[in-house]
Amino acid sequence: MAFLNRTNQSFLTHARLWYLVDARDQVNGRLAAYLAQILRGRTKPIYHQADDVGDYVVVINTRHIALTGSKWKNKLYRHHTGYPGGLKSITAKDLHERDATRILWRAVYGMLPKNNLRHRWMKRLYLFEESEHPYAENIFAKLEGPAPLPKRLEEFSLEEIENYPKMF
Amino acid sequence: MVRHEAFFARLWKQDRLLHDPVACGQRNIFAELIKRRDERNKHRAGMVRAPPPNRALKRAKILALAKGFCGRSKNCYSIAIRRVHKALQYQYIGRRLKKREMRQLWINRINIATREHNVNYSTFITKMVQCNIQLNRKMLSELAIHEPRSFKALAELSKSRLKDGLLAAL
Numbered sequence: 001m002a003f004l005n006r007t008n009q010s011f012l013t014h015a016r017l018w019y020l021v022d023a024r025d026q027v028n029g030r031l032a033a034y035l036a037q038i039l040r041g042r043t044k045p046i047y048h049q050a051d052d053v054g055d056y057v058v059v060i061n062t063r064h065i066a067l068t069g070s071k072w073k074n075k076l077y078r079h080h081t082g083y084p085g086g087l088k089s090i091t092a093k094d095l096h097e098r099d100a101t102r103i104l105w106r107a108v109y110g111m112l113p114k115n116n117l118r119h120r121w122m123k124r125l126y127l128f129e130e131s132e133h134p135y136a137e138n139i140f141a142k143l144e145g146p147a148p149l150p151k152r153l154e155e156f157s158l159e160e161i162e163n164y165p166k167m168f
Numbered sequence: 169m170v171r172h173e174a175f176f177a178r179l180w181k182q183d184r185l186l187h188d189p190v191a192c193g194q195r196n197i198f199a200e201l202i203k204r205r206d207e208r209n210k211h212r213a214g215m216v217r218a219p220p221p222n223r224a225l226k227r228a229k230i231l232a233l234a235k236g237f238c239g240r241s242k243n244c245y246s247i248a249i250r251r252v253h254k255a256l257q258y259q260y261i262g263r264r265l266k267k268r269e270m271r272q273l274w275i276n277r278i279n280i281a282t283r284e285h286n287v288n289y290s291t292f293i294t295k296m297v298q299c300n301i302q303l304n305r306k307m308l309s310e311l312a313i314h315e316p317r318s319f320k321a322l323a324e325l326s327k328s329r330l331k332d333g334l335l336a337a338l
Contacts, residue, residue, distance in 0.1 A: 045280050047280055049273075
């Protein structure tokens with residue numbers, strides 16, 4: 001009956017892991033889609049749609065998240081208060097100023113399937129505006145964001161800029 | 169915790185006892201009803217026509233199937249018979265759907281596991297067939313969960329075969 005304690009033998013497969021993701025310069029929607037997959041457990045071979053097998057995700061630097069196009073100015077986040085004429089709306093920029101984790105939270109929440117597990121999945125998502133967070137000892141691995149970041153101009157040293165091949 | 173055969177034998181025994189009314193000290197209603205029917209029909213032995221159906225037995229059978237249903241469906245015969253017929257239809261469908269859904273799940277899991285090793289499901293399974301590795305999807309998904317290293321070897325094999333295939337084409 002050696003097969004009965006296989007679950008204990010493959011401990012890491014069955015464990016809930018904690019991941020750290022840096023949201024700096026990541027595009028909001030793409031990052032949210034990536035996070036939703038991890039929260040649902042779509043990255044684990046024990047995945048089952050009715051089981052709650054997802055991992056924990058800690059996201060830092062949500063204040064520095066990116067929106068494409070003119071979404072900061074034009075994208076509206078709407079909700080209804082329940083009273084007549086109670087449709088409130090707020091632009092992405094204003095919402096981000098009020099709470100810098102809210103835009104990413106809304107995006108992930110909207111991308112998860114609408115069922116009773118959604119609140120449990122969302123509870124495993126920890127969002128932090130800056131790079132400080134209290135879960136450092138839980139973190140199993142740091143994940144790269146879905147978009148590889150290009151090197152910024154200020155990150156190049158003066159020497160590299162001078163030696164860069166130029167037409168003129 | 170390592171569980172031995174004796175543990176499971178004990179569990180099964182408990183389970184059997186729970187579902188056996190006589191063992192639980194309850195009346196065996198089916199046996200009583202059948203006995204009563206036989207006594208009532210004793211004088212009919214050797215007659216050509218069948219005896220009339222035993223209504224109480226018929227009801228007991230249906231209500232036994234309706235055990236655990238919601239509301240009056242479990243107590244009231246006229247409602248129970250409808251729900252039981254529908255439940256049996258659902259069971260018939262469910263037994264067939266189960267096979268499809270399990271296969272979907274295995275494929276899903278294999279796809280997740282292979283992508284960990286940068287191979288997609290389609291390539292992986294094609295290479296398994298080409299290498300004549302006759303593991304079915306159920307066993308491949310089991311390997312992915314419980315024997316990740318064996319599964320990794322298979323994934324690496326499929327990757328190397330893919331490379332060979334490309335080289336051969338050139």
